[in-house]
Amino acid sequence: MNGIVWLGDEGDPTWFPPVSQALDEPDGLLAAGGALTPARLVCAYERGIFPWYSDGQPVLWWSPDPRAVLFPDELRISRSLRKVLRRGKFVTRLDTDFAAVIEGCAAPRPSAPGTWLTAEMIFAYRHLHDLGLAHSIETWQGDRLVGGLYGVCLGRVFFGESMFSAATDASKVALVRLMVEARARGIVVIDCQVPNAHLQSLGSRSIPRTDFVQLLHEHSRPHEPGSWKAL
Numbered sequence: 001m002n003g004i005v006w007l008g009d010e011g012d013p014t015w016f017p018p019v020s021q022a023l024d025e026p027d028g029l030l031a032a033g034g035a036l037t038p039a040r041l042v043c044a045y046e047r048g049i050f051p052w053y054s055d056g057q058p059v060l061w062w063s064p065d066p067r068a069v070l071f072p073d074e075l076r077i078s079r080s081l082r083k084v085l086r087r088g089k090f091v092t093r094l095d096t097d098f099a100a101v102i103e104g105c106a107a108p109r110p111s112a113p114g115t116w117l118t119a120e121m122i123f124a125y126r127h128l129h130d131l132g133l134a135h136s137i138e139t140w141q142g143d144r145l146v147g148g149l150y151g152v153c154l155g156r157v158f159f160g161e162s163m164f165s166a167a168t169d170a171s172k173v174a175l176v177r178l179m180v181e182a183r184a185r186g187i188v189v190i191d192c193q194v195p196n197a198h199l200q201s202l203g204s205r206s207i208p209r210t211d212f213v214q215l216l217h218e219h220s221r222p223h224e225p226g227s228w229k230a231l
Contacts, residue, residue: 007034007061013042019063019209022214027195028064032093035059036124038131045152045159046220048213049192054119065209068192068199071132072182076203084169085176090146092177093138094228098129101148105162125161137178139170146170149178151190156219158182159191163166175198175202181228183206188219 005017013034022030030049034040036059044050044061053060077085084090102125104119130132133154139147148168149163159176165171182190191212192204 004029005031007031007059009035012079013037013040016044016047016049016061019048019213022063024163028062029060030063031061032058034061036120037100038128038133041124041128041152042133042154043108045154045157046150046215046216050084050152050159051121052116052160053118054116059120062193063092063209064194066195066206067209067212068195068204068206069191069201069212069215070192070204071142071165072179072187072190073177074203074205076201077147077176077206080140081172081176084173085141089141090167090170091140092174093140094181095129095135097138098134098136098150099126101138101150101164102126102162104145104148104164104166105150105166125150129144132227133223135228137174137181139165139174139177141167141170152219153185153187154223156186156188157216158187158189160193172202189215 003023013174017031019030022028036051048067049061049063051059071089102117102122106122125134132151134152136148136150138145146167147165149160149171151158163171163174178190192199193205195206
């Protein structure tokens with residue numbers, strides 16, 4: 001692949017090229033190859049890099065510019081969503097069924113029948129969850145999981161990966177719970193990776209990659225692995 005670095009299985013498994021070397025087109029493509037080991041994933045997130053690829057491709061590593069982020073105090077909750085929250089129609093839980101959440105995120109959707117969550121990625125993030133570094137925020141209706149999101153937490157940064165909804169507003173309810181947890185745990189920023197209209201309507205905004213990397217330098221360490229279930 002022209003213009004990007006190939007990461008082989010030899011040498012330092014935590015090395016990445018500087019994010020300033022990422023391509024402008026496609027926006028943010030930085031490197032390819034390498035295995036999705038916990039050490040490599042953690043080092044990637046600390047540098048503002050994340051994996052995103054499809055079956056049949058090598059692992060592709062990205063660091064887009066600008067970067068979409070959501071600051072906990074900037075979440076926008078619509079009037080209709082406030083009504084849903086007040087009615088108590090849903091219950092939210094943390095880290096009680098990470099596997100089901102990531103499988104829900106991987107399931108085909110009417111607007112996107114394929115999935116970018118390969119079996120390799122699902123295995124890798126479940127491993128991070130077992131290590132206490134990846135977490136699920138779940139929306140339940142009775143004994144049925146109807147929505148949720150998952151991501152990686154390093155220090156005071158939560159790197160959102162994906163969300164799903166099998167009931168109206170279920171993923172939004174999970175996002176509200178994430179913001180509650182972020183404030184309680186001192187998380188200062190949620191990484192949303194790339195801009196999209198849905199998250200922008202909820203308060204996300206784009207910042208220069210250099211500003212995002214500075215936030216990571218200030219807040220992504222130390223890591224405090226562990227389940228969120230107890231709090």
